[in-house]
Amino acid sequence: MNKLLIVGTVAFDAIETPFGKTDKILGGAATYIGLSASFFNLQSAIVSVVGDDFPQEYLDLLTDRNIDISGIEVVKGGKTFFWSGLYHNDLNSRDTLVTELNVLADFQPKVPQDFKNADVVMLGNLHPLVQSSVLDQMETKPKLVVLDTMNFWMDCALAELLEVIKRVDVITINDEEARQLSGEYSLVKAAALIQAMGPKYVVIKKGEHGALLFHNKEVFFAPALPLEEVFDPTGAGDTFAGGFSGFITQSENVSFENMKNAIIHGSNLASFCVEKFGTERMVGLEKKEVLSRLQQFKSLTQFDIEL
């Protein structure tokens, strides 16, 4: 089985949406990526850090999905990273209420020996120096390195971010972040400029408006599935990234054509994530549901104009 190495936060989230609010629940980019990628046939490991306040049952939930957690450092006496956010009525925007870095502040990632030859590396949203450090530890060149990031790092660690962006094959960011990183409003122009920074493939996530994949002059678009109700968007982007990198790992095919399929798999998995609070839907999700909704994605976009 091919190996997927995942780096990112494993954390506590407290979420408030127009539909309700949660106490501290399981969250973090690597958590969502790992759960999502677990729907593919692969071996995965998470590199992250938590405090000893982090419940064993949350770690068990990851190992139950065959995720290797030997790279998740547990800091004695440390507190786990905590994020709290409030979503506005349209669910397209949110305010961050609390960010407590805690053990994340001094995080030195350690890649498990078994995963230093991973086929695919998924660098979830974290400080760019942490992302770089993981790449430095690889003993063989991965077939594909995917990086997710956010505006926060553009604001406070741009030089380091540009350094790690140079080293990756695929970058996934949202539309506003693509505009900020490139200085271009047009996403077509933004994607071209970001390709010039290093990544040959640029994925622009537009939330409920779908995702675009750019490569040279080519572009592919995957819609988000129109849902009756979006309950909580937290983790949707990470779930997308997990589906994308998970499918690529399983299929061992890094062509543009196959990345189209990976984008669809990512969008499909993300469409479940938003249906319940936090990781709840992904934890309860069954493979047959995933396959069935993939059929809906096909019906949603496929047409038969003869050319």
Next chain:
Amino acid sequence: MNKLLIVGTVAFDAIETPFGKTDKILGGAATYIGLSASFFNLQSAIVSVVGDDFPQEYLDLLTDRNIDISGIEVVKGGKTFFWSGLYHNDLNSRDTLVTELNVLADFQPKVPQDFKNADVVMLGNLHPLVQSSVLDQMETKPKLVVLDTMNFWMDCALAELLEVIKRVDVITINDEEARQLSGEYSLVKAAALIQAMGPKYVVIKKGEHGALLFHNKEVFFAPALPLEEVFDPTGAGDTFAGGFSGFITQSENVSFENMKNAIIHGSNLASFCVEKFGTERMVGLEKKEVLSRLQQFKSLTQFDIEL
């Protein structure tokens, strides 16, 4: 050849975008619909009204596209409908600066005898009583009636709008209008409620985010083509409606499957419209360009996951 009857404004527009501004130029919903539909194999006629200030060259431009203009009343001493708008930097929102109804205020539409048996009727954005009056004049039941409208009529003529909505097969409106008309934020729920008002097919236009087609429990999505530069969005929705209704007229097939193709044709034509000011791009557009970009739409959305 099948017949398409088009009702809507033929007008003067003055447009300002971040890229420049125009004096009074050719505009109007029926103008855009007619130009767009002229790329299909059909007979079309426009029912509208202008003043005698309306240049003959603009009328010639329509007849050059084989559009029957005998239903465009020219009011002696009257002034043509005039709209002026200013687009904001993101081009997704605009302010209306001037609306002079002029001859439109007392418009009594007269359907040319030859088109009282039209196969498809495209009711462009106009007062719902004018739209109803056109349907009243039909001598045979059209295979398909498509209605476009906007929030203005929901605000000031809702009862009349709901009456005409009952009588149509397809409604095309934008996302905000769908929310206003239904009172539901979720577009899936909004589309279900609007279907209950009469139209069996609901098309929700999302501008740069594409278009959704709803029918019973089924849904189809067509993206907008990602463009380097959107120059002027004026008329894009009408061009979409013209492509949609034009293709249906040509193909004589009102199935859901064929409507998917119609949505793609509409999106394809609309992608040209926004590339220049007003009707300029549509007037200069050649059929081979249309076909070539249709291939781009296929590449943009088609994938080959086996299920």
